[in-house]
Amino acid sequence: MGFFRRISALVRRSELNREIDDELFEHIQMRTEDNIAKGIGPEEAARQARLRFGNPTVIRERVDAEDASAGLDSFFRDARYALRGFAKNRAFTLMAVLTLALGIGANTAIFQLIDAVRLRSLPIQSPRELAELRIVGGNRGFGITDSPYANFTIPMWQQVRRHHDPFSGILAWREADVLVGKLSEAKHAHGLEVSGEFFNVLGVAPWQGRLIEPQDESSCELSKAVVSYPYWKAQMGGETITPNTTIQAEGRSVQVLGVTPPSFAGLAVGDQFDLAYPTCTPPKIRSEMFLFNVMGRLKPDWTVERASAYFDALSPGLFEDAAPPGYSSEVTEKFLAFRLAAYQAGAGVSALRDTYDTSLRLLLAITGLVLLIACANLANLMLARTSARQREVAIRMALGASRRRIAIQLIIESGLLAIGGAALGVALAQPLSRLLVASLNTSQSSIQLSIATDWRVLLFAAAVAGLTCVVFGTFPAIGATSVDPISSLKSGERGVAGNRERFSMQRLMVVSQIAISLVLLVAALLFVRSYRNLMTVNPGMRESGIVVGYFGYSMENVKPENEAAFKRQLVDDVRSVPGVQNAAATTNTPLTGSSWGHGVRVDSIEGESKFTYASPSYLATMGVALISGRDFTAADTTGAPFVVIVNQTFVHTFLGATPPLGQLVHVRPEPQYPERTYEIVGTIADTRYNDLRGETPPLAFVPIDQFPVTAQGPGAAMMIATNGDPAAITTIRRAIANKHPDMILQFFNFQEGIRDTLVGDRMMAMLSGFFGLLAAILVVVGLYGVLSYLIAQRRNEIGIRIALGAHRWQVIRLVMRDTALMLLAGTVVGLPLTLLAGKSASAMLFGLKAYDPVTLIFAVALLAAIAVLASWVPARNAANLDPVVALRSE
Amino acid sequence: MAKNDLQGALDLLILKTLSQLGSMHGYGIAMHIESVSDALLNVEEGSLYPAMHRMEQSGWVGSEWAITESGRKAKYYRLTAAGKKQLAAREKNWEQVVKGVQAILRYA
Numbered sequence: 002m003g004f005f006r007r008i009s010a011l012v013r014r015s016e017l018n019r020e021i022d023d024e025l026f027e028h029i030q031m032r033t034e035d036n037i038a039k040g041i042g043p044e045e046a047a048r049q050a051r052l053r054f055g056n057p058t059v060i061r062e063r064v065d066a067e068d069a070s071a072g073l074d075s076f077f078r079d080a081r082y083a084l085r086g087f088a089k090n091r092a093f094t095l096m097a098v099l100t101l102a103l104g105i106g107a108n109t110a111i112f113q114l115i116d117a118v119r120l121r122s123l124p125i126q127s128p129r130e131l132a133e134l135r136i137v138g139g140n141r142g143f144g145i146t147d148s149p150y151a152n153f154t155i156p157m158w159q160q161v162r163r164h165h166d167p168f169s170g171i172l173a174w175r176e177a178d179v180l181v182g183k184l185s186e187a188k189h190a191h192g193l194e195v196s197g198e199f200f201n202v203l204g205v206a207p208w209q210g211r212l213i214e215p216q217d218e219s220s221c222e223l224s225k226a227v228v229s230y231p232y233w234k235a236q237m238g239g240e241t242i243t244p245n246t247t248i249q250a251e252g253r254s255v256q257v258l259g260v261t262p263p264s265f266a267g268l269a270v271g272d273q274f275d276l277a278y279p280t281c282t283p284p285k286i287r288s289e290m291f292l293f294n295v296m297g298r299l300k301p302d303w304t305v306e307r308a309s310a311y312f313d314a315l316s317p318g319l320f321e322d323a324a325p326p327g328y329s330s331e332v333t334e335k336f337l338a339f340r341l342a343a344y345q346a347g348a349g350v351s352a353l354r355d356t357y358d359t360s361l362r363l364l365l366a367i368t369g370l371v372l373l374i375a376c377a378n379l380a381n382l383m384l385a386r387t388s389a390r391q392r393e394v395a396i397r398m399a400l401g402a403s404r405r406r407i408a409i410q411l412i413i414e415s416g417l418l419a420i421g422g423a424a425l426g427v428a429l430a431q432p433l434s435r436l437l438v439a440s441l442n443t444s445q446s447s448i449q450l451s452i453a454t455d456w457r458v459l460l461f462a463a464a465v466a467g468l469t470c471v472v473f474g475t476f477p478a479i480g481a482t483s484v485d486p487i488s489s490l491k492s493g494e495r496g497v498a499g500n501r502e503r504f505s506m507q508r509l510m511v512v513s514q515i516a517i518s519l520v521l522l523v524a525a526l527l528f529v530r531s532y533r534n535l536m537t538v539n540p541g542m543r544e545s546g547i548v549v550g551y552f553g554y555s556m557e558n559v560k561p562e563n564e565a566a567f568k569r570q571l572v573d574d575v576r577s578v579p580g581v582q583n584a585a586a587t588t589n590t591p592l593t594g595s596s597w598g599h600g601v602r603v604d605s606i607e608g609e610s611k612f613t614y615a616s617p618s619y620l621a622t623m624g625v626a627l628i629s630g631r632d633f634t635a636a637d638t639t640g641a642p643f644v645v646i647v648n649q650t651f652v653h654t655f656l657g658a659t660p661p662l663g664q665l666v667h668v669r670p671e672p673q674y675p676e677r678t679y680e681i682v683g684t685i686a687d688t689r690y691n692d693l694r695g696e697t698p699p700l701a702f703v704p705i706d707q708f709p710v711t712a713q714g715p716g717a718a719m720m721i722a723t724n725g726d727p728a729a730i731t732t733i734r735r736a737i738a739n740k741h742p743d744m745i746l747q748f749f750n751f752q753e754g755i756r757d758t759l760v761g762d763r764m765m766a767m768l769s770g771f772f773g774l775l776a777a778i779l780v781v782v783g784l785y786g787v788l789s790y791l792i793a794q795r796r797n798e799i800g801i802r803i804a805l806g807a808h809r810w811q812v813i814r815l816v817m818r819d820t821a822l823m824l825l826a827g828t829v830v831g832l833p834l835t836l837l838a839g840k841s842a843s844a845m846l847f848g849l850k851a852y853d854p855v856t857l858i859f860a861v862a863l864l865a866a867i868a869v870l871a872s873w874v875p876a877r878n879a880a881n882l883d884p885v886v887a888l889r890s891e
Numbered sequence: 892m893a894k895n896d897l898q899g900a901l902d903l904l905i906l907k908t909l910s911q912l913g914s915m916h917g918y919g920i921a922m923h924i925e926s927v928s929d930a931l932l933n934v935e936e937g938s939l940y941p942a943m944h945r946m947e948q949s950g951w952v953g954s955e956w957a958i959t960e961s962g963r964k965a966k967y968y969r970l971t972a973a974g975k976k977q978l979a980a981r982e983k984n985w986e987q988v989v990k991g992v993q994a995i996l997r998y999a
Binding site for chain 1: 917935937
């Protein structure tokens with residue numbers, strides 16, 4: 002009852018007061034009546050009763066205080082008082098709330114992303130029971146790995162599918178794009194190849210129709226599929242699924258069984274699948290291909306640790322049975338030594354998580370620092386405000402308000418600001434994190450993350466707001482209540498010289514701001530310069546005007562033994578398209594992530610080298626310089642001696658000082674790739690291989706005509722040099738589609754493709770740059786505010802100095818000396834912090850070290866310029882002070 | 892040492908009075924304490940009402956407005972369950988305080 006009474010009492014405050022009045026009045030009346038009963042005259046009786054009672058107002062106040070001390074009432078009274086104060090001081094309130102909203106919003110936005118990729122559970126039944134099976138330490142480059150999530154070959158999957166005691170159900174899946182629509186204009190749809198138990202084990206219920214079930218796992222021809230909710234809505238118009246619903250995919254008509262619920266996007270966080278289709282056991286199993294990701298639902302009495310122990314014990318037999326043939330015994334040994342273990346997978350798997358984990362953590366740290374600077378600014382604002390209110394505080398304390406009471410009042414004020422800032426910040430965080438995700442999209446793919454303000458995000462925002470409130474609210478509160486009311490009342494708002502202690506508190510804030518913003522500025526400069534380095538790095542080959550094309554054809558039309566000739570013809574077809582300067586087929590496109598290698602032996606040195614099989618026109622097309630020997634010719638066919646062109650790193654690694662031309666390169670056998678011996682006929686300059694950052698590995702080029710017949714596949718990649726016409730892609734597509742109507746055609750701009758690999762660096766450069774700028778602005782505001790305040794406090798002193806004949810430049814020097822001291826202190830504190838922070842970022846930098854002296858010096862110089870800029874106006878104002886006015890106002 | 896000892900005396904007197912009278916207004920409580928103690932104890936209004944309201948906020952006493960015998964409107968207080976528990980604790984506490992004080996006084 003008490004609580005609700007108090008709440009309702011807030012509304013009917015006056016009523017409650019009247020009730021107390023009534024109660025006390027009745028008391029006096031009763032005593033008066035008793036007095037009359039004792040025989041005293043009415044007037045005298047009333048007088049005595051009042052005398053006995055004492056001052057009714059005082060008693061009422063005391064009773065009222067008892068009611069109010071329950072806290073809630075006084076809290077609301079303070080809050081009302083604070084709000085009135087804010088309304089009177091709109092500029093201050095707006096500034097404070099906006100600063101906070103920006104700081105809290107930025108932090109929340111980053112946290113929201115971390116939440117989405119790392120913390121949130123999959124929208125499936127009991128996600129905590131889901132566990133992923135992986136080889137401990139990964140497959141260490143063994144065989145061929147299809148995707149970042151691919152941990153299982155088909156034979157491995159067949160083994161665990163039979164033996165999985167810890168799991169009540171087990172599933173396998175992989176991401177494999179599906180081409181939908183007409184072939185020559187086919188679009189990629191994000192496909193999920195799933196085992197029959199997939200949806201049952203996850204506990205995902207159909208939104209419409211039915212989902213894939215074990216009996217669907219039969220033929221390897223794509224015939225039935227399940228679509229995701231967004232795909233159904235966008236591509237199929239959200240029409241009801243019937244047994245006759247079909248879509249065009251992979252050149253045939255595919256039956257749509259049903260739709261998954263809107264919440265389910267797949268098991269890889271950040272990827273939204275479009276189509277899911279049942280897996281199959283192909284007639285020819287490539288047992289060295291890692292294809293699948295395998296997960297299971299733990300039985301109630303099994304933990305991940307126990308399950309790991311089970312699978313560890315299972316591993317020797319499993320890998321024995323699943324070992325791929327065709328490898329040398331030492332390589333096979335490596336495979337047999339693999340061990341499986343189970344890992345929690347309730348939050349799904351995510352390449353985003355692995356790629357951007359460090360970036361997101363760093364960004365959270367950066368935004369945290371920005372918030373700290375904002376807090377320091379606010380603390381200074383609050384300090385200035387409380388000292389402007391010193392008289393008010395002094396009077397209240399003189400009237401008997403306790404220190405605690407005043408401190409509570411000030412903390413309530415900061416709390417209200419923090420709440421306002423947090424509310425606005427959370428609202429701001431939504432668009433911010435969407436923008437961030439969008440900035441990571443590439444021309445080829447987009448990231449689909451559901452950014453939601455869930456309880457974790459709200460809790461985070463509340464915690465940040467609470468923390469900021471403590472940081473910027475406590476100092477002013479301590480400062481204000483340690484005031485001695487008497488001296489403060491005596492000296493008024495301005496003394497000849499102010500309170501030293503509080504000045505140093507404000508200075509401390511500015512010094513820490515300078516220190517922190519040095520860290521942020523250096524981070525911003527490092528990331529921007531690193532991105533610039535990446536953008537301008539010379540990869541050793543032509544980038545502009547190059548188009549990468551993929552040509553997919555059916556193996557039914559082209560026999561493996563005819564493929565070499567077919568590809569040669571295709572290259573000629575492309576070359577004859579107007580606007581095309583040159584073209585070359587290749588088995589590996591450079592700088593876009595993919596990679597291919599073989600184990601080699603040169604003389605007695607064993608090792609690994611990257612291998613690319615390319616047309617004789619490759620070096621000319623890509624503008625790679627031949628250093629010695631000869632280029633490939635049309636005569637280097639399967640029948641001719643096997644030849645190879647190697648790069649300089651290959652020469653250094655395997656040959657040292659030996660002249661490379663004429664040396665033999667032995668390639669170790671592996672499935673589809675027989676043992677071979679090549680003769681080195683030429684050497685080329687080192688170029689970047691599969692990304693811009695990596696060291697150049699040993700690289701060997703082999704004529705594409707000598708590509709092993711056994712390894713031929715249904716398609717070719719081509720590097721096409723054009724004259725830079727943006728319409729080139731359309732022209733090539735039209736020309737080839739005319740000649741080969743059944744061919745699957747895909748093209749992308751090589752330069753854009755390379756840039757796409759840099760989106761993470763671009764994001765870091767943009768965001769750290771933005772936050773560095775923000776930090777600089779906050780420092781300007783903070784420094785300006787504090788200097789103006791200090792000068793206002795020292796008006797009299799400065800006035801006296803000028804009256805006594807001080808020159809203007811001397812006054813300016815007085816102010817500037819202050820700035821210089823704070824700058825020096827901030828830099829001294831900030832530099833070690835910067836070096837410490839740089840360590841955590843060094844792995845992400847390209848072409849420069851975290852302790853890059855040029856960057857450090859530049860950042861310090863920038864800060865100094867900012868500081869001078871911020872103090873110039875207050876300094877000039879001080880110098881222009883009219884001593885007469887300044888002294889008279891005392 | 893028992894807590895709330897001497898200051899708690901007024902609370903104890905009020906709680907005890909309410910347990911004896913059932914329901915009573917402030918004036919009645921004051922008169923009762925005065926008459927039962929043969930005017931030895933005199934409750935100040937300035938202490939009585941803040942104490943009544945404090946106990947009400949703590950939930951030891953409840954209140955309602957009712958008509959007195961002489962036809963006046965007055966705020967009547969009565970003990971709540973929490974108040975009864977509080978009274979028992981306070982009584983025990985008080986006995987210990989008295990014992991303690993007597994021990995000090997008798998010490999020669």
